[in-house]
Amino acid sequence: MSEFPADIYTEPSNIDVDTLKNLGPLRAMAGIWQGQRGLDVKPKAEGPKKQAYVERMELQPIDPVSNGPQLLYGLRYLTHIVKPEQVKTYHEQVGYWLWESATGTVIHTLTIPRGQTVMAAGKASADATEFELLATRESDSFGICSIPFLDYAFRTVEFRIKVSINPDGSWSYDEDTVLLIRGQAEPFHHRDRNTLVRIAAPTPNPLGRP
Numbered sequence: 012m013s014e015f016p017a018d019i020y021t022e023p024s025n026i027d028v029d030t031l032k033n034l035g036p037l038r039a040m041a042g043i044w045q046g047q048r049g050l051d052v053k054p055k056a057e058g059p060k061k062q063a064y065v066e067r068m069e070l071q072p073i074d075p076v077s078n079g080p081q082l083l084y085g086l087r088y089l090t091h092i093v094k095p096e097q098v099k100t101y102h103e104q105v106g107y108w109l110w111e112s113a114t115g116t117v118i119h120t121l122t123i124p125r126g127q128t129v130m131a132a133g134k135a136s137a138d139a140t141e142f143e144l145l146a147t148r149e150s151d152s153f154g155i156c157s158i159p160f161l162d163y164a165f166r167t168v169e170f171r172i173k174v175s176i177n178p179d180g181s182w183s184y185d186e187d188t189v190l191l192i193r194g195q196a197e198p199f200h201h202r203d204r205n206t207l208v209r210i211a212a213p214t215p216n217p218l219g220r221p
């Protein structure tokens with residue numbers, strides 16, 4: 012039996028249009044954030060290299076989304092990363108963080124301008140302060156797509172991100188991107204960690220504005 016309804020067209024009625032009230036565990040992440048103490052472990056020809064980084068992130072509510080009967084609430088995501096004291100982009104990602112309350116699912120989509128796109132998912136309760144999302148290269152749904160050169164030289168087989176909402180209102184992520192690097196016997200763990208402190212409140216979604 013399918014976990015999905017036979018009627019794939021009828022949308023839910025009486026949708027609450029105020030996204031900020033319906034984000035489940037993502038509510039604590041809405042807003043504009045800064046992280047001064049990021050740490051990246053990246054692949055270099057001579058081996059793993061550690062690099063400190065500074066991050067600015069925007070997570071702004073979007074209007075509710077319905078796929079037929081399925082209802083998603085979400086945040087539009089943009090992060091921009093530099094090395095301390097530098098202007099040049101070190102890394103950036105755009106995408107969404109989505110919450111489906113009916114199934115207790117968090118979904119994170121991200122696109123990286125080196126030619127990669129990822130969709131990761133995991134289960135959480137609406138009031139969770141810790142959750143983990145996973146994408147694997149083999150998955151048809153929660154997978155990883157890379158341009159041919161990256162698939163040849165730095166094959167990305169797994170992406171995992173753990174989110175912790177901290178008691179002081181900040182939140183932290185710890186992510187592990189597993190790369191199979193051409194010529195290396197062991198998988199490479201490209202780790203990234205940061206703690207984000209809110210610098211501005213979120214702007215309500217278009218339909219949720221008074």
Ligand code: HEM
Pocket residue numbers: 051053054055064092101102123125127129161165167170188190201203204
């Ligand atoms: C905060 C998060 C991240 C930062 C700061 C970051 C930063 C970097 C940097 C600076 C490099 C280049 C190493 C060099 O050649 O100097 C790199 C390589 C790479 N990253 Fe990331 N990365 C992040 C997350 C990710 C994620 C989420 C993925 C994929 C799901 C990813 C995939 C790759 C791949 C495949 C490479 C190898 C490509 C190459 O070196 O030419 N990265 N990363």
